Amino acid sequence: MAIFEFLTPMYLFLIFAGTLVGIIFGAIPGMTATMAVAVCLPLTYSLGLDNGMALLLGLYVGGISGGLVPAILLGIPGTPSSITTTFDGYPMAQRGEGEKALRIGIVGSLVGGLVSLTALFFFAPALAEFAIKFSYVEKFLIILFALTVMAALSEDMLLGIFSGFLGIFISLIGVYDVTDGGNGEYRLIPPGMEYWLDSGFSLLPVLIGLFGLATILEAAEAGMPKGQSMKDIEVGEHSRFKWSVFKGQITNLLRSAGIGTFVGILPGVGGSAASILSYTAAKTSSKDPDSFGKGNPAGIMASESGNNGLTGGALVPLLSLGIPGDSTTALLIGAFTLQGIQVGPLFIGNNPMTWDSMIVAMLLANIAMFGIMYFMIRWLALVVTIPKHILFPVILMMCVIGAYTINYGIMFDVWTLLIFGVAGWLFTKLGLEVAPFIIGFILGPAAEIYFVKSLESFGTLSIFFTKSWIAMLLWVLIIGSVVGSIMLARRKSAMSRPVA
């Protein structure tokens, strides 16, 4: 059939290879889906658009999914969007349920990927039309909402909020970018550091430092506890994966996938926000919210379904508006540019074959991801059995490589890794929360642009309340999340208070 002309052995091989390589990139802390796409982007020069996209989409799906492996087995998120997978996945692995946790995450990833793909295929034009209605005001409020929901995830709400705002503050270091509508002026840079901090601290070295180096420093401080053996993963019947674990979780899976897809559609609100919103929704709607963060499988399902839901969602604004939904899809614009194709409102109509090819590639990449990860789980789980004195030095070296190569060779990024590694260790000592800090750091620059542009356009703070019904609805959600967090904290403190 002519419509499946792109289905060649090479196309299928590239999807499989891309997914496998993506999983490996995602599974190694410090290497991400973004990096996988970035380093393989030059390969698409010679592949043509359909085959090139098959490779890159495989890398994207694999990279996002692979992040769950170190998140569960080591407590280090392989990708930023796996942060919330560590909350319940790592405690499960620590009590000998690593394999079960991994399989739960893999199935969650597949559901998230397929739901978002369905949304991309059927609802792309309508959803894009909705997202395009969001002005700076609504975009700012969405970020504010994402930040306030972080409070629900924090052990100490006040310190969690403080950490989130600290993340925003650190993210503002550097120049107020002209390309984003700023005035090109420096701020918050110590004298003499303008050259290094022109664009502020790079996200990836900050993430690798906080989640990679800081974790290793904590282990070193504790005297480097001995690693687990394969026996720890397989011990006991309770560690075996059973499909019955998904009983009663269909709503959680579909809701998380839906949230991930929706967040993906909103330009600039990335995978971390998707997984955090999904996780919070699962936690707040659970009959047993206190079990979250202590090894509840529903938390892994929410997180992984949410972050894989992002994959299809992030392609909606890219393919219909030319606006990338996240950093990885931003790189896909580079691939289109290499082929001389402009993505925008006319893309799907003008390139029906490529549109079909991308949808099929996403579908096959999700199936390949599930097949590779589900049936190779024991190989992937072997990461845990490697002694810490062998694994951690290699991870340290990989962290350096990841930090150095993300901006194609800037040594300051390597020092950033060290700075934030030590900062991450200090955070645990001071009781500050790393996850809200990271969310603040990721969303800070966009929040600034949307906030300042809103005021420049309308000249009054009241616009944040009166702009549209969407803005008002978002305020209801923001206030609801704050009040919910306070009530949750009070309930927690009342329950922990000793009975007289």
Add this chain to the structure above:
Amino acid sequence: MADLLKVSIDFDTSHLIFPRLIGIILLLLGLVIVIRNRRALAGSGAMWSQTFQQMDKIRFFGTLALTIIYFLLMVPIGDLWPNTGLGFLICSIPFVLLISILYMHERTPRAMIPVLIVSVVAPTLVWWLFTYVFALTLP
């Protein structure tokens, strides 16, 4: 009331608006935290002293020292053979080896064999992959 909410943005100073706002929020939150946690803060000296006493100082400070030396040497050594990534390779092998030895619990000759193999193979493989397959320039 409407006048109170009016804000006029001067483009020349627009880069300071958001950082100032976040700075003020941080100060206020910090103040509330200091007031609420005043007792814990008063005892923070004891907390740090206890942390320092309990920590594995050799492994913790050893990691920091070796990492700093690794970062400092990588570029000057790499500059001897520009654009080859040899600075990374030459520094990574002893770095991985020394960190491994630092983290080991039983430093027996038998336990050293995999450590030595990984210390040579892992950096070499990574260097080859990034230099020749991904064509990325390492230090």
